[in-house]
Amino acid sequence: MLRNSLSLRTVIVAALLSVLWTVAPANAFYLPGVAPTDYEENDPVPLLVNRLTPSMDPDDQQLRSVISYDLALEPAGLALRGHAWKVVDNYHPAFHFCRPQNGPEKQAESLGSILFGDRIFNSPFDLRMLKNESCKTLCTQTYDPRAAKFVNRRIRQDYALNWLIDGLPAARVKYDEVTDTKFYSVGFELGTIEADKEPYLSNHYDIIIEYHETRAGKYRVVGVVVLPSSHRTALDNSGVVTNCEVNDKLALNRDTNTQVTFTYSVAWTPSPTAWATRWDKYLHVFDPKIHWFSLINSSIIVIFLTGMVAMILVRTLHKDIARYNQLDLNEDVQEDAGWKLVHGDVFRAPKNSLILSLFLGSGAQLFVMTGFTIVFALLGFLSPSSRGSLATVMIVLYTLFGFIGGYVSARAYKAFGGDKWRVNVIATPLLVPGIVFLTFFFLNFFLIASESSGAVPLGTMLALIAIWFVISVPLSAAGSYFGFKMPAIEAPVRTNQIPRQIPEQPMYLRWVPSMLLAGILPFGAIFVELYFIMNSIWFHKVYYMFGFLFLCYVIMVITCATVTTLMVYFLLCSENYHWQWRSFFTAGACSIFVFLHAILFWVSKLALGGFVSNVLYLGYSLLISFVVFVLTGSIGFVTSYVFVRKIYGSIKID
Ligand SMILES: *[C@@H]1O[C@H](CO)[C@@H](O)[C@H](O)[C@H]1NC(C)=O
Numbered sequence: 001m002l003r004n005s006l007s008l009r010t011v012i013v014a015a016l017l018s019v020l021w022t023v024a025p026a027n028a029f030y031l032p033g034v035a036p037t038d039y040e041e042n043d044p045v046p047l048l049v050n051r052l053t054p055s056m057d058p059d060d061q062q063l064r065s066v067i068s069y070d071l072a073l074e075p076a077g078l079a080l081r082g083h084a085w086k087v088v089d090n091y092h093p094a095f096h097f098c099r100p101q102n103g104p105e106k107q108a109e110s111l112g113s114i115l116f117g118d119r120i121f122n123s124p125f126d127l128r129m130l131k132n133e134s135c136k137t138l139c140t141q142t143y144d145p146r147a148a149k150f151v152n153r154r155i156r157q158d159y160a161l162n163w164l165i166d167g168l169p170a171a172r173v174k175y176d177e178v179t180d181t182k183f184y185s186v187g188f189e190l191g192t193i194e195a196d197k198e199p200y201l202s203n204h205y206d207i208i209i210e211y212h213e214t215r216a217g218k219y220r221v222v223g224v225v226v227l228p229s230s231h232r233t234a235l236d237n238s239g240v241v242t243n244c245e246v247n248d249k250l251a252l253n254r255d256t257n258t259q260v261t262f263t264y265s266v267a268w269t270p271s272p273t274a275w276a277t278r279w280d281k282y283l284h285v286f287d288p289k290i291h292w293f294s295l296i297n298s299s300i301i302v303i304f305l306t307g308m309v310a311m312i313l314v315r316t317l318h319k320d321i322a323r324y325n326q327l328d329l330n331e332d333v334q335e336d337a338g339w340k341l342v343h344g345d346v347f348r349a350p351k352n353s354l355i356l357s358l359f360l361g362s363g364a365q366l367f368v369m370t371g372f373t374i375v376f377a378l379l380g381f382l383s384p385s386s387r388g389s390l391a392t393v394m395i396v397l398y399t400l401f402g403f404i405g406g407y408v409s410a411r412a413y414k415a416f417g418g419d420k421w422r423v424n425v426i427a428t429p430l431l432v433p434g435i436v437f438l439t440f441f442f443l444n445f446f447l448i449a450s451e452s453s454g455a456v457p458l459g460t461m462l463a464l465i466a467i468w469f470v471i472s473v474p475l476s477a478a479g480s481y482f483g484f485k486m487p488a489i490e491a492p493v494r495t496n497q498i499p500r501q502i503p504e505q506p507m508y509l510r511w512v513p514s515m516l517l518a519g520i521l522p523f524g525a526i527f528v529e530l531y532f533i534m535n536s537i538w539f540h541k542v543y544y545m546f547g548f549l550f551l552c553y554v555i556m557v558i559t560c561a562t563v564t565t566l567m568v569y570f571l572l573c574s575e576n577y578h579w580q581w582r583s584f585f586t587a588g589a590c591s592i593f594v595f596l597h598a599i600l601f602w603v604s605k606l607a608l609g610g611f612v613s614n615v616l617y618l619g620y621s622l623l624i625s626f627v628v629f630v631l632t633g634s635i636g637f638v639t640s641y642v643f644v645r646k647i648y649g650s651i652k653i654d
Helices: 002-030 075-081 111-115 145-156 288-329 353-378 389-400 402-415 421-427 431-449 458-485 511-538 546-573 579-588 590-605 611-649
Strands: 047-049 133-143 159-161 163-165 171-176 181-186 191-193 199-201 204-215 218-229 258-270
Touching (some): 111 389, 145 199, 288 511, 288 546, 353 389, 353 421, 353 431, 353 546, 353 579, 389 458, 402 421, 421 458, 431 458, 431 611, 511 590, 511 611, 546 579, 579 590, 579 611
Parallel strands (some): 204 258
Antiparallel strands (some): 047 163, 191 199
16 A cells, blocks of 8 residues: 555656656747747848837936836737727727738747736838848828827836847847946837927837858848937828938827828848857846845855854754753753743644645745746756746746645644645645735736736636646645645654743744844845846846856755744743744745835835836735745744754653
């Protein structure tokens, strides 16, 4: 019987691993932009348009909005939005960009890419390898006052267009004074605000494409720069613009209709950049010295503190254990204080042990998922060129690791002596993911209401739910099955019938002070990377510093573990045996600082106008903090559990 279940388990684990190896890296490889495309002269090079994103204001370096708009609406989105005037046109009507002849076509994207808001469509631009163009007329559009107001507002909010040519984002060239280098910043402006405070819409695009010749007659795209500009151009008799260099700028009139003709020029320039390194100029590190310095700084502090904690702990513990075991020999000398006193209560099941076990299951699942994702990224599977691969891999891994979630949750619940095992099995894959999903779903309504493309289409939402119920829930249930079949983890000491009285606790061991004291240390390990991640999320910058991230993650885990262990030790020393939830919250307190950091970022870097942007920002920040809470809390609990078992297992009790 035992052998049977063991071999079945091995099979399942092996199957899981093989699925993981085939799905995750293959997925990363399949995504566009990973394999080079060779073009011959005059081959069409498609230009794809992605959503419009808010970008940093060049003057005050702040962000004005967090809502993005796509150029075309999808049927699912249409049905939900239900604005009659939107059904008329397929590209976001207010922007009035030129549409491809047969209407915009949606391009295939990965799940992660869709969830993170990419909406990619084809475009009417006709680019051919090595064929320079100057002043080509695209189309003429009429902006009514309503559209003019809408677009002008978006220009004032520094919205940027995002185009893709051969998988490379169109960029602006920027200059970094600190490192004295030029770099590419993804996206280019919708329009500009001039000295007269008027918004001018850019209706001419100078597209500069860098190519690299690999073999004779074979060319690859290695860089794309777009210089947008605004001109009050006029159509001649044959309906085209012949002069794109008009000095007069074009502003949309808020009172009457404005005619706008869009034009573009293309210049192909040879470049020595090889295809493999074409992303390098996009991945610019601002002031690398400061980055390194602060990283090393925080790492040293954290490692130092952790080392101290570990040393103190080991030395005092040795002394304690030696003393306790000696005292037992001299019989009737009863020790008057110390953690030994609570040996009869320390393994008493915590209150709400069901919820704790659910959190632990999800925490373990998150822990394994983040670890694997970072390692995959570190190995280069998730290059920035494969859009959305990071999010896709995270979702795939989290789904597959449902097994681990169920297993850990079941084992923890059994160890707590819980008897509502059915509830445990059902709720493990539902509680934490449910909270995350419902928040996401709720915030999505705000996006829908603001006509943003960031709104995840209903179809994708349903697909997510389907993936969840078809793959993750069964895996989690299987994990629970194995978890409950294992013998319960036995406590090394017996629990007394009657709970012991807990004496008055010192100030620093109360809930809030102890959480704040302990939570700041793991936060110290991650805050530099957190800042860069926040920048990448809200300013739509490419994040790729996975080496740093890996180091930070490891340091954070170690810090969570040691700090919580220390706190639990102090708690037990002051005869408080309610350590289970406390350890979870002590380590989880890191999330409080993550949220405070988000608030600080909000105050210093964002100047969000509008209710929706603010609600979205705070909502997503809360969501991230909650996930960090479950993750770090579980790390704290598990290490404390191991610690408590170890120390009570090493003393003699009569
Ligand atoms: C296209 O324009 C660029 C920049 O003006 C120039 O360097 C290049 O030689 C031109 N290519 C052709 C084929 O004319």
